[in-house]
Every structure is written in structure tokens, then in C-alpha cells.
Amino acid sequence: MNAHEEAKAKAARAYNAAAELFDHPANSFWNRFGTATVERLNLNPGENVLDVCSGTGASALPAAQRVGPGGRVVAADLAERLLAVAQAKAQAQGLDNIEFRVGDLLQLGYADASFDAAVCVFGIFFVPDMAAAVRELWRQLRPGGRLAITTWGPNLFEPANGHFWDAVRAERPDLYKDFNPWDRISTPDGLRAMLAEGGVAQADIVAESASHPLSNPDDWWTLAMGSGYRGTLDLLDPAQLGRVKQANLSRLSSAGVDRIEANVVYAVATKP
Template sequence: MEPTAAGATFNAAAPEFARWYARLWRPLGELTVAVSRPRPGERVFDACCGSGASAVPAAHAVGPSGAVDGVDMAGALLDQGRAVASAEGLAQLTFTESDVLTWESPHSPYDLVQCAYGVFFLPDLNSGTKTLLSRLRPGGRFAVTVWGNEAMRSLLAAGMPAIASERPAARTAMSGNDPSAPLRTPAKLRAWLEQLGLERVSVTEVGFRQPLHPDDAWEFLIGAALRGYLVGLDSAAVERVRERFLANLAEQGTVTLDADSLIGLGHLGTTRPSP
């Protein structure tokens, strides 16, 4: 996805994204940091930080002597993150609105670059990730969190036809190649990280399910990437999408959100330049 489109989509989705922060994005961000393990004094680049789900716990971990730079295209999410950082007294955490691939960092090279649910939005998965890796110091760590193989599938199966009924042109875009497909199993994620030149690679599987009330399911759908397809539809059309989506969910018998995730971690070699 082009960075400006990603920013516009998540800005539009920001109110509903916020309602899933406490029960989904933040705990999964905490788990990312439980694997990436920032240490006191370290410099961390949180790419595609959104409202700070993983940047905030990283800032707690590095403490006042460290620095966490959260970067995202969606200014409305960054504002939510700034409010959390302020409430939690995290002066070491800054949020910047920018494309993560072109951002000029004040703290590069980093001890740790982490990216939760963001790499698959980069316009080119491999070259974009290599750009993120180029921000690491020799020996630095890269942590990446992605959805597991079955995660989100029931939601998408109910949501995509409902959206396509009002936005026929979106059908092709939504059914096109899934950019996260090369990452969605532990073996694939490990192989991808190794192919990027990372060493001592590990993949942690996280089981994360949530009870899914239909009202919450709709908020989740419009609080994430599919929101982009609804921008520009009038309110009657959006209501028809909602009704079809909920009917599809009921027909499927979906009462659980599968947010199982994979957290990959790898280290840059100490002697070789970054890939």
C-alpha cells in the first residue's frame, strides 16, 4: 500500500482503532516487546507504530536514558499515542508522522528496530524491510509481528463480499495477492528473516483469541485496513455493508476473533554491513 493511502486509511479508522487498543493492539504490542526485549538505555525505532501499542512498552523498557522513535503515516493514531505517552510519563518516546522508509532518523543506528503488523503494508515487502534493517547498528535486533495463518480469515470472509457488494472495484484489490502470505507460518517467517541476512532467528507463536460481539466485529472491520474501501460511500451504503457483514458473520457462526500472531526476531551480524 502506498504510504499516503495507508495514512489516509488509518486516519479514517482512528476512532474505531482506538476502541480495540486496550483489548487487542496494546496486549499484542506488549507481547512483541516481551520478545524484542529492549534494555535500559537502548535506542529503538518502532516502524508503523500506530498509536504506540509496542512503542509504549518499549519506552518503559528503555527507561529515561533510552530513546524510542515511533513513526507512522497516520497522524490521528500518533495523537492517541502521544496522549498515552504523556499519561505514562514517557519523555523518551517521540512520535513522528512520516513514511518509515524515507524518515531521517535522529538516533540511527538503532539497537532495535521493531515493526508490529506493519511490514505487509510496505509497497515492497523485501526492499522495504531491508531499508528498515539498514537503520540497525551491527549486531542490532529486528523484531517483526505478523498475523498467523488463520488469523483474521473469518472476519475477512464476512467483510470482503459485504464491501464488494457496494464497491465492485474493490473485489479485485481485496482478492489479490496477500502481501503477508510469505510470512504467515513459523517456517516461512523464519526462512524470510534468514534470507534477509539475519542471524540467530527465532519465531514465537502467540495464541490470541477474543470473544467477538457483532457490534465489536463491525468496529474492528472499520478500525483497520478495510476501512479504506468505505471512504466515499454514503451512509446508506455503509449501513448496507454493515448489515451484510453481520449477516455473513452470523451465517458463518463466527463468534471469536482469531488474532493468533507470529513474532520473529533476528540479529544483524556484527561484522557484516546491514543487508
Template sequence: MSKDLDSFDTKATYSDASLDYATAAEEFWGFVSDDTADLIGPRPGQRVLDLCCGPGPMTIRSAERVGAHGYVEAVDILPEMRAITRDRARERGLDQVTVRHGDIDELPPGDASFDVVNCSLGLYFAKDMARSLASFWSYVRPGGTLAVTTIGRRLFEPVLPVFFAACRAEQPGMGTYLPWVRTEDPDVLRALAAEARLTGVHVSTRDTPMPLPSPGAWWPIVHGSGLRRLETELDPGAQDRVRRTCEEWITAHRITQLNVGTVRLIATRGRDGVPYTVPA
């Protein structure tokens, strides 16, 4: 599995797609952030750490909820994503937002000072997921909450299998590995939580219908997600044929919505300050 992860160039995929991903974050991924924010808070005056913030949908929603007396720290490895998050916070006058560089493979131990620590759609990029999860946990204060959202098995059904088949028809033998398959099984998150010594753990799955307003709306999803990695392996002519195949299939089958499957881990630290230990 680590060899498969090495084959996926995260920085190139998401740096190149930063603006497309930013658009998709509002149009297609924003509801994931809304759903998470509704589930875990945050509340006015709280401190929030948003790891793998990307273009900042959860950062912005958190800042709006904690208000001027709260604080949100957004962390991402990519400068393009950090710039977008910083600009969006500035445009909205959210002075309580700080954006900084951070790699979830190399996070220093935290000081247990955050009420909410969130990592949406990012844990599966970590080389050692249990170690990274334990690092996340070290930032959660007593009584605080850690929320991790990953992608589930039924992502973008029913169109994604059509996209995969069309890509392989253009380039037989193309690998369609995507990092999020590492955590699509909820039992994987449960095992990682146990290894990372989390407490108050609840893992659940959720399938959410997402509107697909037109056949042409599919391609921006490809551009604004990790699927872009597969697209960029094809030459422009092949890309156009794959796009047309998908749009024609969507039209023929009258597809008006996609499923977005997610897996969510919520952990709550006891108010007695359950100690954390980052696995060796």
C-alpha cells in the same frame, strides 16, 4: 503485486481512521504489542526504535519497560498517528519518548545504536520490502534485536470471509486486496530476511484467540483496521447492510472470539557487529 499495493491508499485509509484505529489499537491490537514486548524485552535503560508506530501501543509498552533511563523513538508517516502517540506518551509522563516523521520507503541508513528495533503491522506497506528490512537492520546495534510482526493467513476468522462476501454482494466485482497478504506466508519473510542479509533469523506463526464480546464489537474492528478501505467503497446504505449481515451471522453462529493470525520475524545481530548492506 506492486500494482495491487498502489490500489490501496494507505495515507487516506489510516489518516481518516486514525482515531478509530487508536481505539482499536488498545482494544484489539494491543495484545500484539504485549506479545511482542514479552518476547523481545525491552529492558530497563535500553534504546528502542518503533517503526510504523501508528497510535503507539508498542511505543507506550516499550517506554514503560525501558523506564526513565531508557529511550524510545517512535516513527510514522502519518501526522495524525504521530499526534496520538505523542499525546499518549505525554499523558503518561513518558518523557523518554520522541516521536518523529519517517517513511519506511525512505529511511536513511542507521547508525546501529538501538537495542531493539520493532516494526509491527507495517512492513507490508513498503514498496521494496527487502530494502526496507535492510534499512531496519542498519539501526540494530551489535547484540541487538529486530522484531517484525505481520498479519497471517487466518486473520479475523471466522467472520472476515462473511464480511468479504457481504461487501461483494453489495458491489459485485469489488476487489478485496489488502496489503498484508504480501507477507502472510512465513516463507516470504524468510526470503526477505535472506535478501536483506539479516542474521540470527527466526520466523514463526502464531494464532491468537481474541474475544469478541458482542456482535456489535465487529464493526469497530472494521473501522479501526485496513478493512475500512473496503467499507468506504460502499454507500452508507450498503455499509449498514454489510454491518447487519455480519452481526446477524455472528449472532446465529454464536461467535464469541476471533482468530488473529500473525507471522513474526526475529533477527539478532552478532556482538561482533555483523556488517549490513542495503540492497541496491
């Protein structure tokens, strides 16, 4: 299995497992930043939008509302359980202008110039060759179309993130990560360089300092179980999992942590 196929399998496994908690109130940041990304695109009624790494629709649903019944949104993700939640939400909101596709963003196969906008929120870094992913999204945009890439900024979910990995290392040193896939693009300069490598020479890039509230330490554990951390947690045996959870919650509680960093970097580029 090559690096891309291995990354796909890991992401699908982790996010399918996390689906039951993905939309928990403790994880409201998905909708917050998905909506903010769509607002930066200034979508018009009737436009066609490709939304990849869609999750449960945090950007696809507001995009569908913006483009209206005369427009169309294709929402694609590797995790079919996340898309099932998104589809149920779309039905509840009366949105019938979204097509949901389980698929790899590098292999969706739409023709050149098929879309007015392409969106990827917190997902481009799951592709080992991020520049290739950008090239593929860019190819599918018509001239004048807009590409929106949103990624995490520095210090994601600190201080809870550091406590999490310390606890994991104590139980399973082999699972410890000192590098995240988004680290390379967590600054405007890093994101700009990656976009340029993917053929996008000009982009409006904005770094935003933000935080995410925790009403209690248990919110952190819900976030971890309902996000990409789930891929690591599912590799622990029940006793290890219990100790990692206890270590996390006790450290957050003793430090009185009631919010964590959730810095983001937004990029919007218009195709010549």
C-alpha cells in the same frame, strides 16, 4: 505515483480515518500483540529503539517503559492522527523519552548503527518491497542490535473477514480482495524467506495461534471501522455501507460468532 507512494497514501488515508476507533476496547489486539512483541526483545534500560508503523503506541509505549528515562524510543508512522493519540497516551503515562515522527520508514534517514532495537508490528506488509524495508531497519541497527517483525498468521479474523469481503463484493465487485499483503509472510517459512531477501539470514520465528473475542457482532464492525478495513469502507456510498454492515452483523449473529482468529507470527533477529 509509483507503487510505494500509492501504498503510503492509501495507508495514511485509511488509518487517519480509523484513528477515532483505533483504541476502542473492541480493538484490544493492538496492545496485546504490541506488548508481546516488546517482551520478546528483552530490552534493557538505556537502549535506543526505533519503532515504525507505530499506530497509537502499542509497542512504542511499552518499549519506552522498558528502556526507562536513560533510553529513547523513536515512534514513526504515516498516520499523524494515530501518532497524536499515541503522544497523548505517552504524556498521560509520564513518558518523555519518546519522539514521535510522521514519516515513511524507508526515509527516516538515521545513520547506520543508530539503534539497539528496531520494531515493526503489523506494518511491514504495507511496503510493496518488504525486503527493502527490512534492509533499511537492519542498516540502522548496531552490531548486536535486535530486529522484531510481527505479522499476521493465516486466516486473519475469520470467519468475520470472509463475511466482510463477501458483502463488499456484492456491492462493489471492484473493491473485492482475494489477496492480502501479509499473505506472503503469514507462515514461518514465508517470513523467513522475506527476511533472508532483506539480508537477515538468521531469525527466531514463532507462530502463535490466537483468537480475539467479540462480545457482540457490533464489536466486529467497530474493529472494521477502526482498522485497515476502513480504507475500503470509506469508498462505499452510505447506502452501500449500510447494506455491508447489515450483511456482516446478521451473518455473525445467526452463526453465534463470539471470537475470530487472530493468529500471529513473531520474528526476532540479532545483528552480528
